[in-house]
Amino acid sequence: MESLYDQDVSNPSDEEDADADAEVVVVVNDGIPSSIDELRPENSNYNVLSEADIRQRMEDVITGLSTVLSVSKDEAGILLRHYKWSFTAVTEAWFLDTIKTRKRVGLSENPPVQFPAGAGDSACGICSQRLSLDGIMWANCAHSFCGNCLATHIGTQFSNPAGGFLTIRCPDRSCGAALSQEVIDKIATEEQRENFSRMLLRSFVEHNKGIKWCPREGCKYAIELSASASTPDVTCLCSHSFCWNCLNEYHHPVTCDTVAMWMCTIFDPEISTRNMIVMSTKPCPNCKRPIENPGDESRVICIAPCYFVFCWECLEAWDIGMSFDHTCNPHNGLSKQIQKQRESASKYFQCYNGWEDNDILKTSALFDLETAKREHIGKNLAKVDLNFLVEAWKQIVKCRQILRWTYVYKYFIPENEEKKIQLFDILLGQAIDTLEKLHSSTERGVCRFILTNSEDYNGYRRQLVKLTAVTGNYFQNFVKALDNDLYEVNCKSDTASIKIE
Incomplete structure (x- = not known):
C-alpha cells in the first residue's frame, strides 16, 4: 500500500533512463502523430463508429432478418423500422402471427402485382387523371398513382418533423400498405433520399441501447460501448470526451446525478445572485x-429613509460614544448567521471558479497539444521520437479535466464532515502542485530544449517521461480515493492520511 503523500514529484533521477530510451517510436505522416485517437486509452471497451460503419451494421441486421424470415430485404427493413430495429421483437411477432404482423406493418400477404390486368386504362387514385402504362406509379398494393401525386405524398411525409416518414404508407386512405424502398428511391428527390438515409441511421442508433451519437455539435460519429466496459468515459474521434451514460462531458470522479445537480445550481440565476x-x-x-x-x-450608515447606524463586523447598533476599535460581540446571532451564509457563498465561488478555470486551462493544453504535433514535431524533430511530449500534453489535458470536476465533488461534501473536507483539501492541493510541475516543465522544455535543439534534449526527455508517469499515478490514486468517497481514511487527532490498496 502506498500513501499519496509518499509519492516523489521532484526532478526524476536517471534510474529509469534505459526504460525511457527504449520507448517504442510511433511516427506517422512524417513525424506527426495521427490526431484521430490521441486521447483514447489503449484497450478501451468502446468503438467509434462512422456513418459508413453504422450503415453496414444496419444492412447486416436487415440481411440477417431477411434470411431468417425468408422475406426480401425491403420487407425486412420495413419490419425492423416498425419494431424499432429490434430483431427479437420482429421474430417473436412474426412467428406468433405472421399474417397479423404483415398487416400491422403494411406488407401484403401475397406478392404485389406490378402490372395487373387493365393497367393501361388506369386512373390516378388521387387526381383521377387517366394514365398510360408508362405513366403509372405502383404502390405495394397495386393501387396506381401518377408520378406528381405520389411525389407530393412522399414529400409531405418527408416533411413530418416527428420522423414518421420512416415507413410511408399508400396514399389511399383505405389501404395501409407500406411503400417499397424501390418506389421511394424512384420518386423522391436526391435531397429527400439523402435525408431519408440520414434519418434511417439516426433511428437505428437511437433505438440501439449499445450505441449513442457523439453529443458534440456537428459530429457524425457514434460510440458503441461494450457491455463489459468498466467505465462510461469515452472519447470520440473528434477528440470530444464525454460520459456515455449522461452524454455530459467526462466528469470523473463525480456521478451523473451530481453533474445534474451542479448544472441546476450554476444555471439557477437566483442562487448566483443570492451568493453575489x-x-x-x-x-x-x-x-x-x-x-x-x-x-x-466598521461604522456603517444605512441608506434613506432608514439611516440606521451599526457595526459592519457584528451588526450591533452603533451607540453614541462607541469607539471604532470596539470589541464585537462574538455571540451575536445575526452575525453568526451572516458568517455562515458568507462561508457557503465563498465555497460556491471557490468551486465554481476552480471548475471554470481548469476548463480554460484544459482548452489551452489541447491547443498546445495540437501545436506540438503540427509545428514542433513536424518542423524541428520529425525524425526522432517525440511521442513523450504528446503523452505529457495528453496527461495534462486529462488531469485538468479531473481537477475541474473535483471542485464539484468538494461543493457537495456535507459541511459537517470536517475531516473529509480537511483531507480533500490536502489531496487537492497536492494534485494541483503535481500537475503544475508537469505543466510548467512541459512548457519550459518545449521552448528551451526542443525549439532550440538543445544538447540537453535527452535529459529533458527522461525527466518529462518520469514526471508524466508520476503525475498520472498520483491522479489515478486521487480519483480512486474519491471513488471510495474518502472512506479509506485513517484519522488520528488533527491529522489525516490516506492509503490506496
Missing part, C-alpha cells in the same frame, strides 16, 4: 435591506 449579494453586502439590522460597505469601515 451575500459576498458583497450585509443586511441592515434594522430594515434588513442589503447594504454595501464601500469604505470598508
Whole structure:
C-alpha cells in the first residue's frame, strides 16, 4: 500500500533512463502523430463508429432478418423500422402471427402485382387523371398513382418533423400498405433520399441501447460501448470526451446525478445572485435591506429613509460614544448567521471558479497539444521520437479535466464532515502542485530544449517521461480515493492520511 503523500514529484533521477530510451517510436505522416485517437486509452471497451460503419451494421441486421424470415430485404427493413430495429421483437411477432404482423406493418400477404390486368386504362387514385402504362406509379398494393401525386405524398411525409416518414404508407386512405424502398428511391428527390438515409441511421442508433451519437455539435460519429466496459468515459474521434451514460462531458470522479445537480445550481440565476449579494453586502439590522460597505469601515450608515447606524463586523447598533476599535460581540446571532451564509457563498465561488478555470486551462493544453504535433514535431524533430511530449500534453489535458470536476465533488461534501473536507483539501492541493510541475516543465522544455535543439534534449526527455508517469499515478490514486468517497481514511487527532490498496 502506498500513501499519496509518499509519492516523489521532484526532478526524476536517471534510474529509469534505459526504460525511457527504449520507448517504442510511433511516427506517422512524417513525424506527426495521427490526431484521430490521441486521447483514447489503449484497450478501451468502446468503438467509434462512422456513418459508413453504422450503415453496414444496419444492412447486416436487415440481411440477417431477411434470411431468417425468408422475406426480401425491403420487407425486412420495413419490419425492423416498425419494431424499432429490434430483431427479437420482429421474430417473436412474426412467428406468433405472421399474417397479423404483415398487416400491422403494411406488407401484403401475397406478392404485389406490378402490372395487373387493365393497367393501361388506369386512373390516378388521387387526381383521377387517366394514365398510360408508362405513366403509372405502383404502390405495394397495386393501387396506381401518377408520378406528381405520389411525389407530393412522399414529400409531405418527408416533411413530418416527428420522423414518421420512416415507413410511408399508400396514399389511399383505405389501404395501409407500406411503400417499397424501390418506389421511394424512384420518386423522391436526391435531397429527400439523402435525408431519408440520414434519418434511417439516426433511428437505428437511437433505438440501439449499445450505441449513442457523439453529443458534440456537428459530429457524425457514434460510440458503441461494450457491455463489459468498466467505465462510461469515452472519447470520440473528434477528440470530444464525454460520459456515455449522461452524454455530459467526462466528469470523473463525480456521478451523473451530481453533474445534474451542479448544472441546476450554476444555471439557477437566483442562487448566483443570492451568493453575489451575500459576498458583497450585509443586511441592515434594522430594515434588513442589503447594504454595501464601500469604505470598508466598521461604522456603517444605512441608506434613506432608514439611516440606521451599526457595526459592519457584528451588526450591533452603533451607540453614541462607541469607539471604532470596539470589541464585537462574538455571540451575536445575526452575525453568526451572516458568517455562515458568507462561508457557503465563498465555497460556491471557490468551486465554481476552480471548475471554470481548469476548463480554460484544459482548452489551452489541447491547443498546445495540437501545436506540438503540427509545428514542433513536424518542423524541428520529425525524425526522432517525440511521442513523450504528446503523452505529457495528453496527461495534462486529462488531469485538468479531473481537477475541474473535483471542485464539484468538494461543493457537495456535507459541511459537517470536517475531516473529509480537511483531507480533500490536502489531496487537492497536492494534485494541483503535481500537475503544475508537469505543466510548467512541459512548457519550459518545449521552448528551451526542443525549439532550440538543445544538447540537453535527452535529459529533458527522461525527466518529462518520469514526471508524466508520476503525475498520472498520483491522479489515478486521487480519483480512486474519491471513488471510495474518502472512506479509506485513517484519522488520528488533527491529522489525516490516506492509503490506496
